[in-house]
Amino acid sequence: MSFTVLLLLVTYQTRWVYPDIHAYFSQAGNLTGQQLATRSRDYLQESLEILLTEPLDAAARQRAHFQMELAYSLFDIGLYRNEYTCTRPSLSELDRLKARLQAGEAITPADLREGVLGPVRCLTEIEMHQLDRRSTVTAAFVEDTRRHQGQVLIGSLVIFILGLGFWWMHERQRRHAERATQESLEWMARALRDPLTGVGNRSALHEDVLACQGQPMGLILIDIDFFKQYNDSLGHPDGDWLLRRLALLIDETLSGQARLYRMGGDEFAALLDCDDDDVLVDHCERLVRRLRVAGFQHPSHPGATHVTFSVGAARFIADRAGFEAGYTAADQALYRVKANGRDGWIVAETKRMSDSSELDLENG
Numbered sequence: 276m277s278f279t280v281l282l283l284l285v286t287y288q289t290r291w292v293y294p295d296i297h298a299y300f301s302q303a304g305n306l307t308g309q310q311l312a313t314r315s316r317d318y319l320q321e322s323l324e325i326l327l328t329e330p331l332d333a334a335a336r337q338r339a340h341f342q343m344e345l346a347y348s349l350f351d352i353g354l355y356r357n358e359y360t361c362t363r364p365s366l367s368e369l370d371r372l373k374a375r376l377q378a379g380e381a382i383t384p385a386d387l388r389e390g391v392l393g394p395v396r397c398l399t400e401i402e403m404h405q406l407d408r409r410s411t412v413t414a415a416f417v418e419d420t421r422r423h424q425g426q427v428l429i430g431s432l433v434i435f436i437l438g439l440g441f442w443w444m445h446e447r448q449r450r451h452a453e454r455a456t457q458e459s460l461e462w463m464a465r466a467l468r469d470p471l472t473g474v475g476n477r478s479a480l481h482e483d484v485l486a487c488q489g490q491p492m493g494l495i496l497i498d499i500d501f502f503k504q505y506n507d508s509l510g511h512p513d514g515d516w517l518l519r520r521l522a523l524l525i526d527e528t529l530s531g532q533a534r535l536y537r538m539g540g541d542e543f544a545a546l547l548d549c550d551d552d553d554v555l556v557d558h559c560e561r562l563v564r565r566l567r568v569a570g571f572q573h574p575s576h577p578g579a580t581h582v583t584f585s586v587g588a589a590r591f592i593a594d595r596a597g598f599e600a601g602y603t604a605a606d607q608a609l610y611r612v613k614a615n616g617r618d619g620w621i622v623a624e625t626k627r628m629s630d631s632s633e634l635d636l637e638n639g
Protein backbone atom coordinates (compact mmCIF):
# COMPACT_ATOMS: atom_id res chain seq x y z
CA MET A 276 0.00 0.00 0.00
CA SER A 277 2.79 2.41 1.00
CA PHE A 278 4.61 1.55 -2.20
CA THR A 279 1.49 2.24 -4.27
CA VAL A 280 1.14 5.70 -2.72
CA LEU A 281 4.82 6.35 -3.32
CA LEU A 282 4.47 5.27 -6.95
CA LEU A 283 1.46 7.56 -7.43
CA LEU A 284 3.41 10.44 -5.94
CA VAL A 285 6.36 9.89 -8.25
CA THR A 286 4.04 9.60 -11.25
CA TYR A 287 2.30 12.80 -10.21
CA GLN A 288 5.61 14.60 -9.89
CA THR A 289 6.93 13.49 -13.28
CA ARG A 290 3.60 13.84 -15.12
CA TRP A 291 2.49 17.26 -13.81
CA VAL A 292 5.42 18.98 -12.11
CA TYR A 293 8.04 18.33 -14.75
CA PRO A 294 6.14 20.17 -17.52
CA ASP A 295 5.92 23.22 -15.19
CA ILE A 296 9.65 23.21 -14.70
CA HIS A 297 10.16 22.72 -18.40
CA ALA A 298 7.80 25.58 -19.23
CA TYR A 299 9.62 27.89 -16.85
CA PHE A 300 13.09 27.18 -18.15
CA SER A 301 12.07 27.24 -21.79
CA GLN A 302 10.41 30.61 -21.18
CA ALA A 303 13.45 31.93 -19.35
CA GLY A 304 15.78 30.98 -22.14
CA ASN A 305 13.55 32.21 -24.98
CA LEU A 306 15.14 34.78 -27.28
CA THR A 307 11.77 36.03 -28.44
CA GLY A 308 11.00 37.26 -24.92
CA GLN A 309 12.55 40.53 -24.00
CA GLN A 310 16.05 39.87 -25.29
CA LEU A 311 15.49 40.68 -29.01
CA ALA A 312 13.82 43.94 -28.09
CA THR A 313 16.78 44.87 -25.88
CA ARG A 314 19.28 44.14 -28.62
CA SER A 315 17.21 45.96 -31.22
CA ARG A 316 17.03 49.00 -28.91
CA ASP A 317 20.81 48.88 -28.44
CA TYR A 318 21.37 48.99 -32.21
CA LEU A 319 18.93 51.88 -32.55
CA GLN A 320 20.70 53.81 -29.80
CA GLU A 321 24.05 53.22 -31.51
CA SER A 322 22.66 54.56 -34.81
CA LEU A 323 21.23 57.57 -32.93
CA GLU A 324 24.63 58.23 -31.41
CA ILE A 325 26.24 58.18 -34.88
CA LEU A 326 23.62 60.51 -36.25
CA LEU A 327 23.92 62.98 -33.37
CA THR A 328 27.66 63.02 -32.69
CA GLU A 329 29.46 62.46 -35.98
CA PRO A 330 29.56 64.74 -39.04
CA LEU A 331 26.95 63.21 -41.28
CA ASP A 332 29.14 62.17 -44.21
CA ALA A 333 28.52 59.16 -46.42
CA ALA A 334 30.43 56.79 -44.16
CA ALA A 335 28.51 57.89 -41.04
CA ARG A 336 25.24 57.55 -42.93
CA GLN A 337 26.30 54.08 -44.00
CA ARG A 338 27.13 52.99 -40.42
CA ALA A 339 23.95 54.49 -39.02
CA HIS A 340 21.96 52.74 -41.74
CA PHE A 341 23.63 49.44 -40.98
CA GLN A 342 22.83 49.72 -37.26
CA MET A 343 19.22 50.52 -38.19
CA GLU A 344 19.04 47.44 -40.42
CA LEU A 345 20.19 45.30 -37.57
CA ALA A 346 17.70 46.92 -35.21
CA TYR A 347 14.96 46.48 -37.76
CA SER A 348 15.63 42.78 -38.34
CA LEU A 349 15.45 42.06 -34.58
CA PHE A 350 12.33 44.22 -34.21
CA ASP A 351 10.43 42.77 -37.13
CA ILE A 352 9.18 39.50 -35.60
CA GLY A 353 5.68 38.03 -35.42
CA LEU A 354 5.46 38.09 -31.64
CA TYR A 355 6.05 41.86 -31.45
CA ARG A 356 3.89 42.65 -34.47
CA ASN A 357 0.97 40.60 -33.12
CA GLU A 358 1.11 41.60 -29.49
CA TYR A 359 2.25 45.24 -29.50
CA THR A 360 0.33 47.86 -31.51
CA CYS A 361 3.31 50.25 -31.52
CA THR A 362 5.40 47.75 -33.53
CA ARG A 363 4.00 48.28 -37.04
CA PRO A 364 4.07 52.16 -36.98
CA SER A 365 7.57 52.04 -35.48
CA LEU A 366 8.78 49.73 -38.24
CA SER A 367 7.25 52.08 -40.87
CA GLU A 368 9.05 55.06 -39.27
CA LEU A 369 12.30 53.12 -39.28
CA ASP A 370 11.76 52.19 -42.94
CA ARG A 371 11.22 55.82 -43.82
CA LEU A 372 14.36 57.00 -41.96
CA LYS A 373 16.47 54.25 -43.55
CA ALA A 374 15.26 55.36 -47.00
CA ARG A 375 16.19 58.98 -46.26
CA LEU A 376 19.61 57.93 -45.07
CA GLN A 377 20.19 55.87 -48.19
CA ALA A 378 18.94 58.63 -50.45
CA GLY A 379 21.41 61.06 -48.83
CA GLU A 380 18.62 63.40 -47.70
CA ALA A 381 19.11 65.74 -44.77
CA ILE A 382 18.08 64.29 -41.38
CA THR A 383 16.22 66.72 -39.17
CA PRO A 384 15.62 66.45 -35.39
CA ALA A 385 11.99 65.75 -36.23
CA ASP A 386 13.12 62.81 -38.37
CA LEU A 387 15.16 61.46 -35.48
CA ARG A 388 12.28 61.94 -33.04
CA GLU A 389 9.86 60.09 -35.27
CA GLY A 390 12.23 57.50 -36.82
CA VAL A 391 14.40 56.56 -33.81
CA LEU A 392 12.90 57.71 -30.52
CA GLY A 393 9.45 56.38 -31.45
CA PRO A 394 10.77 52.85 -32.11
CA VAL A 395 13.04 53.07 -29.01
CA ARG A 396 9.99 53.92 -26.89
CA CYS A 397 8.09 51.02 -28.43
CA LEU A 398 10.97 48.58 -27.87
CA THR A 399 11.30 49.74 -24.24
CA GLU A 400 7.60 49.11 -23.75
CA ILE A 401 8.03 45.61 -25.22
CA GLU A 402 11.02 44.92 -22.95
CA MET A 403 9.15 46.06 -19.86
CA HIS A 404 6.11 44.02 -20.71
CA GLN A 405 8.15 40.91 -21.49
CA LEU A 406 10.06 41.31 -18.22
CA ASP A 407 6.77 41.64 -16.35
CA ARG A 408 5.49 38.53 -18.04
CA ARG A 409 8.66 36.69 -17.09
CA SER A 410 8.29 37.79 -13.47
CA THR A 411 4.71 36.54 -13.48
CA VAL A 412 5.82 33.16 -14.86
CA THR A 413 8.61 32.99 -12.27
CA ALA A 414 6.22 33.84 -9.44
CA ALA A 415 3.74 31.23 -10.67
CA PHE A 416 6.53 28.70 -10.93
CA VAL A 417 7.72 29.44 -7.40
CA GLU A 418 4.16 29.15 -6.15
CA ASP A 419 3.63 25.85 -7.99
CA THR A 420 6.93 24.49 -6.69
CA ARG A 421 5.94 25.40 -3.14
CA ARG A 422 2.58 23.72 -3.59
CA HIS A 423 4.21 20.57 -5.01
CA GLN A 424 6.69 20.51 -2.16
CA GLY A 425 3.81 20.67 0.29
CA GLN A 426 2.10 17.80 -1.50
CA VAL A 427 5.29 15.74 -1.48
CA LEU A 428 5.72 16.45 2.23
CA ILE A 429 2.15 15.46 3.03
CA GLY A 430 2.49 12.38 0.80
CA SER A 431 5.68 11.34 2.54
CA LEU A 432 4.03 11.87 5.89
CA VAL A 433 1.05 9.73 4.85
CA ILE A 434 3.41 7.01 3.60
CA PHE A 435 5.36 7.16 6.85
CA ILE A 436 2.20 6.93 8.96
CA LEU A 437 0.83 4.11 6.80
CA GLY A 438 4.14 2.26 7.10
CA LEU A 439 4.11 2.79 10.84
CA GLY A 440 0.53 1.53 10.99
CA PHE A 441 1.32 -1.59 8.97
CA TRP A 442 4.42 -2.26 11.05
CA TRP A 443 2.40 -1.90 14.24
CA MET A 444 -0.35 -4.23 12.95
CA HIS A 445 2.22 -6.75 11.79
CA GLU A 446 4.05 -6.56 15.12
CA ARG A 447 0.78 -7.04 17.03
CA GLN A 448 -0.12 -10.02 14.86
CA ARG A 449 3.35 -11.51 15.34
CA ARG A 450 3.20 -11.10 19.12
CA HIS A 451 -0.28 -12.55 19.19
CA ALA A 452 0.85 -15.59 17.16
CA GLU A 453 3.95 -15.95 19.34
CA ARG A 454 1.84 -15.87 22.51
CA ALA A 455 -0.63 -18.38 21.07
CA THR A 456 2.22 -20.71 20.08
CA GLN A 457 3.79 -20.33 23.51
CA GLU A 458 0.48 -21.04 25.22
CA SER A 459 -0.22 -24.12 23.14
CA LEU A 460 3.31 -25.38 23.77
CA GLU A 461 2.81 -24.87 27.50
CA TRP A 462 -0.58 -26.51 27.31
CA MET A 463 0.88 -29.47 25.42
CA ALA A 464 3.72 -29.77 27.93
CA ARG A 465 1.20 -29.66 30.80
CA ALA A 466 -0.92 -32.28 29.07
CA LEU A 467 2.07 -34.61 29.07
CA ARG A 468 3.10 -34.00 32.75
CA ASP A 469 1.89 -35.51 35.97
CA PRO A 470 0.99 -32.46 38.06
CA LEU A 471 1.81 -34.09 41.42
CA THR A 472 5.33 -35.36 40.75
CA GLY A 473 6.29 -33.31 37.67
CA VAL A 474 7.37 -36.42 35.72
CA GLY A 475 5.76 -37.43 32.42
CA ASN A 476 2.36 -39.12 32.33
CA ARG A 477 1.05 -42.13 30.42
CA SER A 478 0.53 -40.07 27.21
CA ALA A 479 4.12 -38.84 27.37
CA LEU A 480 5.33 -42.43 27.62
CA HIS A 481 3.39 -43.37 24.48
CA GLU A 482 4.73 -40.36 22.59
CA ASP A 483 8.31 -41.02 23.62
CA VAL A 484 8.08 -44.66 22.60
CA LEU A 485 6.71 -43.76 19.17
CA ALA A 486 9.45 -41.15 18.76
CA CYS A 487 12.05 -43.94 19.10
CA GLN A 488 10.48 -46.04 16.35
CA GLY A 489 12.26 -49.36 15.74
CA GLN A 490 14.83 -49.02 18.53
CA PRO A 491 15.43 -51.68 21.19
CA MET A 492 14.14 -50.35 24.50
CA GLY A 493 13.53 -51.38 28.08
CA LEU A 494 10.46 -50.69 30.23
CA ILE A 495 10.51 -50.89 34.01
CA LEU A 496 7.18 -50.75 35.90
CA ILE A 497 7.46 -49.81 39.58
CA ASP A 498 4.49 -50.17 41.95
CA ILE A 499 4.47 -49.17 45.63
CA ASP A 500 3.48 -52.02 47.91
CA PHE A 501 0.50 -51.52 50.20
CA PHE A 502 0.15 -47.86 49.33
CA LYS A 503 -3.53 -47.94 50.25
CA GLN A 504 -2.55 -48.89 53.80
CA TYR A 505 0.07 -46.10 53.80
CA ASN A 506 -2.62 -43.57 52.86
CA ASP A 507 -5.03 -45.01 55.36
CA SER A 508 -2.60 -44.82 58.24
CA LEU A 509 -0.79 -41.52 57.46
CA GLY A 510 -3.33 -39.69 55.30
CA HIS A 511 -3.41 -38.64 51.65
CA PRO A 512 -1.13 -35.60 52.01
CA ASP A 513 1.63 -37.89 53.32
CA GLY A 514 0.80 -40.27 50.48
CA ASP A 515 1.32 -37.40 48.02
CA TRP A 516 4.59 -36.51 49.69
CA LEU A 517 5.75 -40.14 49.40
CA LEU A 518 4.84 -40.23 45.70
CA ARG A 519 6.99 -37.10 45.09
CA ARG A 520 9.91 -38.46 47.11
CA LEU A 521 9.78 -41.81 45.31
CA ALA A 522 9.73 -40.08 41.91
CA LEU A 523 12.95 -38.29 42.92
CA LEU A 524 14.50 -41.47 44.30
CA ILE A 525 13.74 -43.47 41.15
CA ASP A 526 15.07 -40.70 38.95
CA GLU A 527 18.29 -40.42 40.94
CA THR A 528 18.75 -44.20 40.99
CA LEU A 529 18.41 -44.45 37.22
CA SER A 530 20.84 -41.51 37.09
CA GLY A 531 19.59 -39.93 33.87
CA GLN A 532 19.74 -43.15 31.86
CA ALA A 533 15.95 -43.52 31.76
CA ARG A 534 12.93 -41.22 31.44
CA LEU A 535 10.40 -41.49 34.25
CA TYR A 536 6.58 -41.45 34.04
CA ARG A 537 3.73 -41.81 36.50
CA MET A 538 1.17 -44.21 35.06
CA GLY A 539 -1.47 -43.25 37.62
CA GLY A 540 -2.11 -44.16 41.28
CA ASP A 541 1.03 -45.59 42.83
CA GLU A 542 2.61 -46.95 39.65
CA PHE A 543 5.67 -45.47 37.87
CA ALA A 544 7.31 -46.49 34.60
CA ALA A 545 10.89 -45.95 33.40
CA LEU A 546 11.84 -46.05 29.73
CA LEU A 547 15.39 -46.49 28.50
CA ASP A 548 17.41 -47.45 25.45
CA CYS A 549 18.31 -51.02 26.11
CA ASP A 550 19.46 -54.03 24.07
CA ASP A 551 20.72 -56.10 26.96
CA ASP A 552 18.70 -57.78 29.74
CA ASP A 553 21.61 -57.33 32.15
CA VAL A 554 21.08 -53.58 32.06
CA LEU A 555 17.46 -54.05 33.14
CA VAL A 556 18.48 -56.49 35.86
CA ASP A 557 21.00 -53.99 37.16
CA HIS A 558 18.46 -51.15 37.25
CA CYS A 559 15.76 -53.28 38.97
CA GLU A 560 18.18 -54.49 41.58
CA ARG A 561 19.43 -51.01 42.36
CA LEU A 562 15.89 -49.62 42.60
CA VAL A 563 14.76 -52.13 45.18
CA ARG A 564 17.95 -51.85 47.21
CA ARG A 565 18.00 -48.04 47.11
CA LEU A 566 14.45 -47.90 48.47
CA ARG A 567 15.42 -50.15 51.32
CA VAL A 568 18.37 -47.92 52.12
CA ALA A 569 16.11 -44.84 52.02
CA GLY A 570 13.95 -46.51 54.70
CA PHE A 571 10.73 -44.50 54.35
CA GLN A 572 8.61 -45.58 57.32
CA HIS A 573 5.43 -47.53 56.53
CA PRO A 574 3.52 -48.08 59.78
CA SER A 575 0.91 -50.43 58.33
CA HIS A 576 3.07 -52.54 55.96
CA PRO A 577 2.18 -56.19 56.73
CA GLY A 578 5.70 -57.53 56.01
CA ALA A 579 8.16 -54.67 56.64
CA THR A 580 8.68 -51.44 58.59
CA HIS A 581 9.55 -49.37 55.53
CA VAL A 582 8.06 -48.68 52.10
CA THR A 583 8.81 -51.33 49.47
CA PHE A 584 8.50 -51.62 45.68
CA SER A 585 7.43 -54.36 43.32
CA VAL A 586 9.22 -54.04 39.99
CA GLY A 587 8.58 -55.76 36.65
CA ALA A 588 10.64 -55.13 33.51
CA ALA A 589 10.78 -56.21 29.88
CA ARG A 590 12.62 -55.32 26.68
CA PHE A 591 10.79 -54.52 23.46
CA ILE A 592 11.20 -52.95 20.02
CA ALA A 593 9.74 -49.46 19.93
CA ASP A 594 6.66 -49.57 17.74
CA ARG A 595 2.99 -49.78 18.62
CA ALA A 596 2.77 -53.60 18.73
CA GLY A 597 6.21 -53.99 20.31
CA PHE A 598 5.32 -51.56 23.08
CA GLU A 599 2.02 -53.32 23.82
CA ALA A 600 3.82 -56.65 24.08
CA GLY A 601 6.60 -55.15 26.23
CA TYR A 602 4.12 -53.42 28.51
CA THR A 603 2.08 -56.61 28.98
CA ALA A 604 5.24 -58.61 29.71
CA ALA A 605 6.49 -56.05 32.27
CA ASP A 606 3.05 -55.87 33.88
CA GLN A 607 2.84 -59.64 34.16
CA ALA A 608 6.30 -59.71 35.68
CA LEU A 609 5.19 -57.07 38.19
CA TYR A 610 2.06 -59.12 38.98
CA ARG A 611 4.23 -62.14 39.64
CA VAL A 612 6.41 -60.15 42.05
CA LYS A 613 3.23 -59.09 43.87
CA ALA A 614 2.04 -62.68 43.91
CA ASN A 615 5.41 -63.81 45.23
CA GLY A 616 5.13 -61.51 48.24
CA ARG A 617 6.24 -58.09 46.80
CA ASP A 618 9.50 -56.17 47.52
CA GLY A 619 11.35 -57.63 44.56
CA TRP A 620 11.79 -57.59 40.80
CA ILE A 621 11.43 -59.75 37.71
CA VAL A 622 12.80 -59.06 34.23
CA ALA A 623 10.31 -60.76 31.90
CA GLU A 624 12.34 -61.89 28.92
CA THR A 625 15.18 -63.48 30.82
CA LYS A 626 12.83 -64.86 33.44
CA ARG A 627 15.52 -63.85 35.90
CA MET A 628 14.12 -62.93 39.21
CA SER A 629 15.14 -62.13 42.73
CA ASP A 630 12.53 -63.11 45.19
CA SER A 631 12.06 -61.07 48.31
CA SER A 632 13.50 -63.70 50.60
CA GLU A 633 16.75 -63.75 48.63
CA LEU A 634 16.97 -59.95 48.71
CA ASP A 635 16.08 -59.91 52.34
CA LEU A 636 18.85 -62.30 52.94
CA GLU A 637 21.28 -60.12 50.97
CA ASN A 638 20.26 -57.15 53.07
CA GLY A 639 20.57 -59.13 56.16
Ligand SMILES: Nc1nc2c(ncn2[C@@H]2O[C@H](COP(=O)(O)OP(=O)(O)OP(=O)(O)O)[C@@H](O)[C@H]2O)c(=O)[nH]1
Pocket residue numbers: 471498499500501502503504506510511512513514515518539540541613
Ligand atom coordinates in the same frame (compact mmCIF):
# COMPACT_ATOMS: atom_id res chain seq x y z
N1 LIG B 1 -2.04 -40.01 48.23
C1 LIG B 1 -2.39 -40.40 47.05
N2 LIG B 1 -2.95 -41.63 46.90
C2 LIG B 1 -3.29 -42.05 45.68
C3 LIG B 1 -3.13 -41.25 44.53
N3 LIG B 1 -3.57 -41.94 43.46
C4 LIG B 1 -3.99 -43.13 43.91
N4 LIG B 1 -3.82 -43.21 45.25
C5 LIG B 1 -4.13 -44.28 46.10
O1 LIG B 1 -3.26 -45.37 45.85
C6 LIG B 1 -3.87 -46.52 46.32
C7 LIG B 1 -3.58 -47.69 45.39
O2 LIG B 1 -4.17 -48.79 45.96
P1 LIG B 1 -3.98 -50.23 45.37
O3 LIG B 1 -4.16 -50.18 43.88
O4 LIG B 1 -4.88 -51.11 46.13
O5 LIG B 1 -2.52 -50.58 45.64
P2 LIG B 1 -1.73 -50.94 46.96
O6 LIG B 1 -2.52 -50.50 48.15
O7 LIG B 1 -0.40 -50.37 46.82
O8 LIG B 1 -1.72 -52.51 46.93
P3 LIG B 1 -0.66 -53.41 46.14
O9 LIG B 1 -0.28 -52.67 44.93
O10 LIG B 1 -1.40 -54.64 45.87
O11 LIG B 1 0.49 -53.59 47.05
C8 LIG B 1 -5.36 -46.21 46.48
O12 LIG B 1 -5.70 -46.18 47.85
C9 LIG B 1 -5.50 -44.84 45.88
O13 LIG B 1 -6.46 -44.04 46.57
C10 LIG B 1 -2.58 -39.95 44.72
O14 LIG B 1 -2.41 -39.18 43.80
N5 LIG B 1 -2.23 -39.58 45.99
